[in-house]
Amino acid sequence: MRISTLFVLAAIASSPLRAEEPPAQAKDFIDAFQGLFGEHKGARKGHAKGVCAVGSFTGSAEAARLFTSPLFSGERRPAQIRFSMAGGNPAVPDATRSPRGLAAQFSLPDDRVHNIATLSTPVFGAATPESFLGLLRASLPGPDGKPDSAKLAAYRTAHPDTQAQFQWLQGNPPPWSYANAAYFGLHTFHFATAAGERAVRWRLQPRDGIRGLTDAELASAPADFLAARLSQQVASAPVQFDWIVTLGQPGDNESDPSRPWPSDRPELNAGTLTITAVGGDACTGLNFDPNVLSEGIRAGDDPILRMRSPAYAISFGKRLSGQ
Numbered sequence: 001m002r003i004s005t006l007f008v009l010a011a012i013a014s015s016p017l018r019a020e021e022p023p024a025q026a027k028d029f030i031d032a033f034q035g036l037f038g039e040h041k042g043a044r045k046g047h048a049k050g051v052c053a054v055g056s057f058t059g060s061a062e063a064a065r066l067f068t069s070p071l072f073s074g075e076r077r078p079a080q081i082r083f084s085m086a087g088g089n090p091a092v093p094d095a096t097r098s099p100r101g102l103a104a105q106f107s108l109p110d111d112r113v114h115n116i117a118t119l120s121t122p123v124f125g126a127a128t129p130e131s132f133l134g135l136l137r138a139s140l141p142g143p144d145g146k147p148d149s150a151k152l153a154a155y156r157t158a159h160p161d162t163q164a165q166f167q168w169l170q171g172n173p174p175p176w177s178y179a180n181a182a183y184f185g186l187h188t189f190h191f192a193t194a195a196g197e198r199a200v201r202w203r204l205q206p207r208d209g210i211r212g213l214t215d216a217e218l219a220s221a222p223a224d225f226l227a228a229r230l231s232q233q234v235a236s237a238p239v240q241f242d243w244i245v246t247l248g249q250p251g252d253n254e255s256d257p258s259r260p261w262p263s264d265r266p267e268l269n270a271g272t273l274t275i276t277a278v279g280g281d282a283c284t285g286l287n288f289d290p291n292v293l294s295e296g297i298r299a300g301d302d303p304i305l306r307m308r309s310p311a312y313a314i315s316f317g318k319r320l321s322g323q
């Protein structure tokens with residue numbers, strides 16, 4: 001066998017897309033979400049429970065010097081924001097051990113916008129769309145209507161990329177407030193600079209600190225407290241997050257959001273997201289498609305990020321038409 005053939009075989013063997021896994025389609029995810037969480041007409045098929053907020057983002061002087069995107073110009077960019085619970089159940093209890101979401105749409109000059117949709121876990125739950133779809137399908141209830149925990153555990157064992165987010169969620173309590181979690185962009189993006197592009201990852205770090213529910217709070221938490229708590233916090237002072245950008249180095253992974261970058265990469269504070277009001281329904285009709293990006297920012301080569309646009313579009317279309 002030629003050396004090059006060996007290399008190809010080794011690459012296939014180590015790829016999370018196995019021979020038995022056909023390419024995932026966006027519609028498969030919508031079907032899986034509805035199978036898992038039930039059909040909730042007019043609701044988002046993922047992150048069904050959430051609350052709208054409004055605020056703005058202002059880039060830092062350092063980001064304005066480094067990056068060319070108008071998002072980081074240093075001017076105040078108005079934002080529509082939505083905090084959410086992962087999953088397609090609009091009535092999921094707020095103390096559930098699952099990711100929280102922060103999505104925002106920033107208004108830029110010339111009627112342009114830039115979207116983000118982030119999670120409160122430092123890694124995603126799978127390396128590829130196929131592995132994520134398999135995870136969702138392994139979580140579906142069996143013929144008796146109950147989840148099959150042995151099947152799910154076997155899937156996780158066979159797909160090690162599904163372990164890191166799961167372990168993180170087991171090891172960290174759910175947040176005390178939407179305002180007291182860090183939110184991760186997870187994918188790799190390329191930010192243009194005057195000297196060329198930089199591969200970056202980023203997170204929104206809460207100014208008020210990270211705070212999880214204590215065991216006692218976890219045991220006694222009502223089903224709904226996150227939206228009201230955020231409202232109370234914003235009523236006493238604007239809630240703020242620092243946009244922390246991590247600068248990648250050549251060779252850093254850009255296709256797999258289930259794997260973090262090495263922890264020694266340099267970081268900079270690229271600006272501040274400020275939440276000034278909570279409630280209303282301004283975010284309800286928005287699709288926070290994370291591939292809608294401003295000039296000077298482009299997506300990295302990540303199949304999961306690419307899969308999100310068509311999946312969000314199907315969910316958006318369904319909920320607009322009351323399905």
Ligand code: HEM
Nearest residue numbers: 029044046047082101103117118119186307311312315316
């Ligand atoms: C293949 C992977 C994924 C699929 C199929 C998927 C699917 C979905 C769908 C269908 C929605 C509802 C969209 C709508 O109706 O507007 C949604 C919402 C959301 N997703 Fe994902 N998602 C994926 C990965 C991710 C990742 C990697 C992140 C974070 C980095 C993320 C964060 C969010 C957030 C924050 C929302 C709520 C947005 C809002 O408030 O409108 N998702 N997802």
